[in-house]
Amino acid sequence: MKLMVVGGGGREHAIIKKLKENPAVETIFALPGNGGIAADATCVPIGATDLDAIVEFAKNEAIDFAVVAPDDPLVLGCVDRLLEIGIPAFGPKANAAILEGSKVFSKNLMKKYHIPTAAYEVFDDAAKALAYVKEAELPLVVKADGLALGKGVLICETREQAIDAVDSIMNDHKFGKSGDQIVVEEFLTGPEVSVLCFTDGESLAPMVSSMDHKRALDGDKGLNTGGMGTVAPNPYYTDDVAATCMETIFLPTIRAMQSEGRPFQGCLYFGLMLTPKGPKVIEYNCRFGDPETQVVLPLLESDLLTVMQACVNGTLAETDVRFSKGAAACVIIASGGYPESYEKGFVLHGLDENGGAEGVIVYHAGTKLQDGKLVNAGGRVLGVTATGDDLRAALDKAYAAVETIGFDGSFFRHDIGARALAAN
Numbered sequence: 001m002k003l004m005v006v007g008g009g010g011r012e013h014a015i016i017k018k019l020k021e022n023p024a025v026e027t028i029f030a031l032p033g034n035g036g037i038a039a040d041a042t043c044v045p046i047g048a049t050d051l052d053a054i055v056e057f058a059k060n061e062a063i064d065f066a067v068v069a070p071d072d073p074l075v076l077g078c079v080d081r082l083l084e085i086g087i088p089a090f091g092p093k094a095n096a097a098i099l100e101g102s103k104v105f106s107k108n109l110m111k112k113y114h115i116p117t118a119a120y121e122v123f124d125d126a127a128k129a130l131a132y133v134k135e136a137e138l139p140l141v142v143k144a145d146g147l148a149l150g151k152g153v154l155i156c157e158t159r160e161q162a163i164d165a166v167d168s169i170m171n172d173h174k175f176g177k178s179g180d181q182i183v184v185e186e187f188l189t190g191p192e193v194s195v196l197c198f199t200d201g202e203s204l205a206p207m208v209s210s211m212d213h214k215r216a217l218d219g220d221k222g223l224n225t226g227g228m229g230t231v232a233p234n235p236y237y238t239d240d241v242a243a244t245c246m247e248t249i250f251l252p253t254i255r256a257m258q259s260e261g262r263p264f265q266g267c268l269y270f271g272l273m274l275t276p277k278g279p280k281v282i283e284y285n286c287r288f289g290d291p292e293t294q295v296v297l298p299l300l301e302s303d304l305l306t307v308m309q310a311c312v313n314g315t316l317a318e319t320d321v322r323f324s325k326g327a328a329a330c331v332i333i334a335s336g337g338y339p340e341s342y343e344k345g346f347v348l349h350g351l352d353e354n355g356g357a358e359g360v361i362v363y364h365a366g367t368k369l370q371d372g373k374l375v376n377a378g379g380r381v382l383g384v385t386a387t388g389d390d391l392r393a394a395l396d397k398a399y400a401a402v403e404t405i406g407f408d409g410s411f412f413r414h415d416i417g418a419r420a421l422a423a424n
């Protein structure tokens with residue numbers, strides 16, 4: 001079979017490595033892929049949002065199955081376009097990807113179908129929004145409606161921060177059209193859990209739970225990032241919590257999307273907060289999380305391609321989706337200065353010796369081949385992942401490998417999994 005994976009980060013590398021385990025897979029094209037993915041797939045220099053070029057390529061190559069991994073092409077309708085020309089494609093159509101593409105849509109959906117989430121107000125007028133945040137209870141959270149590279153959520157502890165947040169999004173158009181509308185919501189507290197689910201629109205199969213570490217520095221200090229590391233499973237996500245989430249959040253969401261004539265097929269990511277009043281939805285993503293995928297897929301025992309095909313064909317209920325009992329940890333190695341500006345082009349060292357250590361997988365996020373050498377080419381560069389019988393074992397292995405890999409200016413967090421270990 002000839003496969004195509006749209007995207008080029010650590011998440012896509014994890015998906016590609018897992019898809020390759022199926023012996024029927026002969027070729028995988030990555031659009032655009034990256035320097036490290038090139039060792040596992042054929043990279044094609046087509047950007048993930050260049051829908052015309054993606055569709056043309058898929059047609060010319062007679063692709064048997066496509067996976068669209070990032071949010072932007074999904075929201076733009078990449079899966080719709082591939083299905084139209086008869087290419088089976090994993091991921092939601094645009095009318096379902098809106099669950100991530102518009103926070104106003106997702107909040108209104110949750111309200112309509114009584115799915116627990118933070119109380120909120122929607123504004124499309126800056127003056128009204130400003131008047132509201134001048135009076136509202138603090139802290140509060142201001143969210144741009146549309147996609148904003150993961151930066152559209154502002155937690156405001158003071159009145160000034162709240163006013164600045166509204167000003168920068170609605171008056172200064174910091175996130176362009178994504179900020180034409182905003183959601184202002186109640187600040188929630190509690191442990192956060194990520195749960196990715198396979199779904200064919202009717203049935204749903206949750207994957208092993210995980211915990212992201214969004215801040216750049218140890219002790220949850222520093223700026224928010226795309227994620228500096230993950231562990232799975234998440235110890236706060238007990239069987240009881242899982243049962244509550246299935247009944248009050250997961251199934252109601254799938255049914256709500258069906259009722260709205262927007263069946264969701266693909267990977268639906270639930271960003272949850274376990275509040276004192278029970279689990280609530282912080283956000284939906286219409287795709288696999290990054291770097292959650294890097295700890296979830298190594299624990300998947302079932303064949304990924306078979307499960308993805310079942311999501312597209314509507315046969316998920318009859319398909320085995322099983323995870324191992326072990327644990328996984330992923331530590332991100334980032335470029336010095338990330339998530340702000342950083343220098344690119346430094347040669348990576350330590351990969352040959354340690355990339356292949358038993359139970360360790362190095363996923364490439366922002367790497368590039370330059371004169372035959374791998375160099376850093378993004379903020380998050382590598383995701384060093386290890387599996388083990390338990391979290392301690394997985395973390396020890398991942399960190400042993402991380403210590404020996406690096407490049408000029410590289411850094412990583414030293415406390416990935418510390419909170420999870422303390423909770424165990």
Ligand code: AMP
Pocket residue numbers: 118141150151152153155185186187188189192214271282283
């Ligand atoms: P997001 O970009 O939607 O993933 O949000 C980024 C982070 O902001 C989340 O992971 C939470 O830690 C935090 N967050 C978002 N909404 C809320 C909320 N209503 N209350 C508290 N924290 C929030």
Ligand code: GLY
Pocket residue numbers: 150212226227285288289290291292
């Ligand atoms: N790790 C969070 C996300 O993928 O949005």
